[in-house]
Amino acid sequence: MFVLPAHKAVVATIVLATCLLTPTTRMCVSAARSAPESEYVGNEACARCHSSIYRSYSATAMAHASGLARENFIPADFVHANSGIHYRIYTEDDRIWLSFERPGDASLRGKRELLYYIGSGRRGMTYLFVVDGFLFESPIDWYAKARRWDMTPNYQNAREMPLNLPAFTSCLRCHVSGMQAPLAGTQNRYSLPVFAFGGVSCERCHGPGAEHVKGGAIVSPAKLPPDRRDAICMQCHLEGKVGIERSGRHAYEFQPGEQLTDYIRHYVPAGGSAAALGAISEVEALAESMCKKKTGDSMSCSSCHDVHFSPSADERVSYYRGKCLACHGASFGSKHHPEEPNCIQCHMPSNLSTDVAHTQVTDHRIPRRPMLKASALQNESTTNAFRLVPFPNSEEAERDIRDMALAWESLMEDGMEGADKEALRLLRMAAAQSPDDPVVLSALGYLEQRRGALDDARIMYQKALALDPTLIDAGTNLGVIEAETGHLANAVKLWQGVFARAPGKSGVGMNIVQALCSVRQFDEARNIVLRALQFNPDMADAKNTLRYLNRTPPSCGP
Numbered sequence: 001m002f003v004l005p006a007h008k009a010v011v012a013t014i015v016l017a018t019c020l021l022t023p024t025t026r027m028c029v030s031a032a033r034s035a036p037e038s039e040y041v042g043n044e045a046c047a048r049c050h051s052s053i054y055r056s057y058s059a060t061a062m063a064h065a066s067g068l069a070r071e072n073f074i075p076a077d078f079v080h081a082n083s084g085i086h087y088r089i090y091t092e093d094d095r096i097w098l099s100f101e102r103p104g105d106a107s108l109r110g111k112r113e114l115l116y117y118i119g120s121g122r123r124g125m126t127y128l129f130v131v132d133g134f135l136f137e138s139p140i141d142w143y144a145k146a147r148r149w150d151m152t153p154n155y156q157n158a159r160e161m162p163l164n165l166p167a168f169t170s171c172l173r174c175h176v177s178g179m180q181a182p183l184a185g186t187q188n189r190y191s192l193p194v195f196a197f198g199g200v201s202c203e204r205c206h207g208p209g210a211e212h213v214k215g216g217a218i219v220s221p222a223k224l225p226p227d228r229r230d231a232i233c234m235q236c237h238l239e240g241k242v243g244i245e246r247s248g249r250h251a252y253e254f255q256p257g258e259q260l261t262d263y264i265r266h267y268v269p270a271g272g273s274a275a276a277l278g279a280i281s282e283v284e285a286l287a288e289s290m291c292k293k294k295t296g297d298s299m300s301c302s303s304c305h306d307v308h309f310s311p312s313a314d315e316r317v318s319y320y321r322g323k324c325l326a327c328h329g330a331s332f333g334s335k336h337h338p339e340e341p342n343c344i345q346c347h348m349p350s351n352l353s354t355d356v357a358h359t360q361v362t363d364h365r366i367p368r369r370p371m372l373k374a375s376a377l378q379n380e381s382t383t384n385a386f387r388l389v390p391f392p393n394s395e396e397a398e399r400d401i402r403d404m405a406l407a408w409e410s411l412m413e414d415g416m417e418g419a420d421k422e423a424l425r426l427l428r429m430a431a432a433q434s435p436d437d438p439v440v441l442s443a444l445g446y447l448e449q450r451r452g453a454l455d456d457a458r459i460m461y462q463k464a465l466a467l468d469p470t471l472i473d474a475g476t477n478l479g480v481i482e483a484e485t486g487h488l489a490n491a492v493k494l495w496q497g498v499f500a501r502a503p504g505k506s507g508v509g510m511n512i513v514q515a516l517c518s519v520r521q522f523d524e525a526r527n528i529v530l531r532a533l534q535f536n537p538d539m540a541d542a543k544n545t546l547r548y549l550n551r552t553p554p555s556c557g558p
Helices: 043-047 051-057 226-237 282-287 290-298 316-328 330-335 343-347 395-399 401-413 419-433 438-450 454-467 472-484 488-501 506-518 522-535 540-549
Strands: 066-068 076-080 085-092 095-102 105-118 124-131 134-137 140-143 148-151 176-179 195-198 242-245 264-269 350-352 360-362 388-391
Touching: 043 051, 066 195, 076 140, 076 148, 095 124, 226 282, 242 401, 264 401, 282 290, 316 330, 316 343, 388 395, 388 401, 401 419, 401 438, 419 438, 438 454, 438 472, 454 472, 472 488, 472 506, 488 506, 506 522, 506 540, 522 540
Parallel strands: none
Antiparallel strands: 066 105, 076 085, 085 095, 095 105, 105 124, 124 134, 124 140, 140 148, 176 195, 242 264, 264 388, 350 360
16 A cells, blocks of 8 residues: 555644644745845844844743754753663764664664754754754753753654654754745755754844834834734734644734735634643633633734843742733732732743643633633534634635635644544635635545545646645645556656655655555665655654665565
8 A cells, every 4th residue: 555645734833742743734936035145134233223132032932942052052862761762962063963763673773863953942952953955943952941851742652753854844944043944845954054043033023124124114012003013912812722824824924014815815713612722722712712802803822021131030929910900900929819929820821832832831821710711612523513714814715716615624634533524525625716726626536535526626736736836735646546556657756756856755755665565676766765764764664664675686565
């Protein structure tokens, strides 16, 4: 059987590494329109006129959200019990290295140079490395609350080492400044350096500063209309249930002062979610609070947070109490549990995140009654009485069949029972309305393929690839159809194109190997196996196949 990977159109906005786990995040043919690196000047240029803000901001977590690995070195000596792999992170010759080995297994021993770190360390941190120009995430992460190294999210129980986790733009865009777009046709191959400045720079909220340092204008978030003001925080602090990039756009192209919904549309459960919170859910959670509902646009993230300043641990209680009393009044504070000044302890409790291990999240729903602090109170695993709505909502968003269809397709991928029926219904409508949208056509092809309608699926994939030949999922899945219907040469050609642009996709490489073995092209098959192992050295299927290929006479299995 050939591997049929999932089709993912979702682009999540999540912390740490969860955003790196999407197996087949789609490609888009449009060129990036984010500001070129030359338009960014960096925080030091701002410090010339704003020295006090520069100093206070430099101490915040956002200012340290990313950088060179050597600037944030945390040594590791960690053995993962389920896979038996011993990981180390150490310094050598002023460089940071990740080593890995499985004691007793001579086939698994190696190291990678770590170039960048992602994450301030307040919640967690991970490192990134490059193989042949492709950027990947370390398989182990640092979890700050637990003060321990552990596997990257969703891989706690892995039996094989996940060394081929691509560094997607959906994660990078919220941690770096002046980010490069991936090279054309690829998901995670970047020109180095990957970003101009580490951390969330002044320009992430105020826009590129090259003209401003010459006397020109710059964006002042406080002077923007509420929706555009809030969009600046939403670009990284809004996750929703699903996030879908708009047709021909990328979320990382957003610039302060613009509408975020022009680039990515988020969806949440209708009526709000009673479930426990994800790691990045502040904006949609705040929208459910009575504070926000009563104050409307006059309340924003900056009502309680000064982005240029983070209170110390000693200042934290009094600082946020002051923010509460600014609205509720000092007299209320003198009557409402005057013996307990810590408002947050009861009304913004911390709970374990649902999507990042060992991590807690502050409940921005601001529950009135502490006993309602939450655990998962609602099961969203089925479509019964479940409805998605755009966030923020609008008449235009409600009418957008394309993005809603892709959102339901994403829910199906996440295992929601019955979501495939709604996804198929909406995708067929979207394809009729937008017959030249390659992402919709590819997603529809995948659903048709899942239900066995191979002729319909082939047509959808062919149309999608004619519009955008770089689509990873469409090329892979059409190759499966071609192989299983006897057109092996067509399948190999499709897979070779995908594997060249995404060599970390080991399953695609092994599809090619299986096809080559069937026509006894063993030398070519061996080269593909070695390429797959370069990016995924612990893949059991590849290692076993290589042993057979290295025998005399060669074969691909017993």
